[in-house]
Amino acid sequence: MQKLKKISIVLFVVFCLIQLLWIGAPVFMAVLWSLVDVDTPWSYPDMFPKKLSFSQWSYAWNHTNLKRAMVTSYTVATLTSFFTLLISLPTSYILGRKKPRGKRFIETVLLLPIVLPGMVIALFVGRIFTSIGLVQSMGGIVLGHILLGIPYMTRLLTSSFESIPQDVLDAAQDLGTGRIRMIFKIYFPMIRLGFIAGTIFVFIKSIEEFNLSFILGLPTYETIPTMLYTYLGYNFHRTYASIISLILTVPNLIILLLIEQKIKTSLTPRSAAGKG
């Protein structure tokens, strides 16, 4: 028994080390490359940069489209999350509570944007949007991102609506609760987790979306991923690519951690009992 415990500990440590290497090494390299001093390039045969500084960060911040791209990305992601939520709420309610005829078919159709390759969707959407004058516009990009966000949001909200016990709704009705009061006092609190999870998914999906932003927005609206693509493609620049990767990753991680903390708090027995 003691031997088995030891093996478990060793395996756990090995697993942690592999995870650390798997996730940590690329992040470490990105941080290192982003800090290479502009006047002292990191060249062969140096194992590590000779000098580290924030000179490349400063240049990228002041002289590239980074600020504009960040404003565009976060504006698009916020608008996308908001509109996707508004559009998905009624659909999810119908699918989750009313069980309409052809429910499975509707759910499958809603999932199609996830199944099809991103570039294929982007090319066809781009073609349609060009004909109606929606390319190179903020509205076009947001609408495109909404199309990709709807499957995630609808799926999560539908599950949340499905999980509301009918007893609770019946009891509320028996006690004479009005429809508006039902929405705010029963439906919204009970779908809160799906609501938060869906918003995170859509927000992060939108922030990281490349294909649609590339086809619909460039060059008028540059987002963080399209900028990253520029520095990984024709104008390959490892330092700027590292800086942009970190800028893309870190805020998303913080949002994810904060929201996860929020979800955990929501799931504590105290809050679940309605006393939080």
Place this chain on the structure above:
Amino acid sequence: MKKVSRILLLSLVIFVLAGLPVMAGGGKEKKEASYDIAAMSWDEIVEQAKKEGTVTHYAWYWKEHWDKMAVDFEKAYGIKATVVVGDETSNFNKAVAEAKLAKGTIDVMNIGGKGVKIAFDENLFYGPLKDIIPNSKYLDKNLLQFQEGFVTKGYFIPQHRNQTGFAYNPDKVKNPPRTWAEFEKWIDEHPKQFGFNDPNKGGSGQSMVHTLIKQLAGGLEKYEGDVDVVESKVADWDNVWNWLKERKDKIVFTSSNADSIVRMNDGELDLIVAWDDDLLNKMKQGVIFDKVKMYIPEFGLAGGGDTFGIPNNAPHKAAAAVWINFLTDQAQQQAMSDGVGAYPARDDIKGTKTNLTTEDRKYAIPWFPACYKKYMIEQFTKQVLMSK
């Protein structure tokens, strides 16, 4: 409940549909230009440009340089220049997508190697500009008439000249190959240390294959003036493909102009083909060690330059013309050369901080016609990349 959800859905649809035109910028109407700058004197063009007060320029490099120029331009003329730095392909996609509109959103575009053919095939540009822009008479005569082997008929105004050359790491390459015999011997003795990019992915690779055609398929003179590929003239290009196939294990094909430079910095390659301005820019950005050297081998490498064009449906053609003329002024050309290391398009000033000097440039060769370039890229893919 059904009623509530229906109302909710309906109001949402109305809200989204009402908002879209505003977000799409559909609310703004642009003033139609009712003049032709070709029929106006330069003073009239400047006067009209000041009335327009704004110009939008699409480029894909030198953001910092354009921003500086825009500040000086506004001081000089009171016209606001907005330079959108995107991606070459995307810029052209946008111009093509807007071509059918009466009014586009682009006033000035940079035109590089990729764009010349699209520009003429799609009839995208207004011109000729040669007789409208006063600075034209000081600019490279060849680039004013030809770009990347295309007869451009003065539609495009030269912006800067560029040249491909061999770049090498002097710590590892003491005697870089200068003649053809030395070059072949060097590749044999240093397998996997010479590289150039796939010609589908950038001009420096195209220049290398172009030179191989010159060297192994009977020179470049025979192609002069052709607008379509003449089969008999490309019959001996097999020599080139065979030469490359025999050395496929000794030459590295990289994925872009920049990738070649990065691989040399990483120590993988010691001799590469690169653009002079691109290399200098990468040195300034700390992408590559500054000890790198550059030259043109005696068997030649091609060069050319980038140009400016004004789309047919540019909303501010007068402001576009004044902006282009400003960028080709002596002071701005000198500032460009000093700032980004590009060789000036003007004949009356010399690039002082460029990687290749005027002396180096005696081995520069012109491109053959664009039809052959397109064919060359297709054949390289088929005969070399896809072969076993």
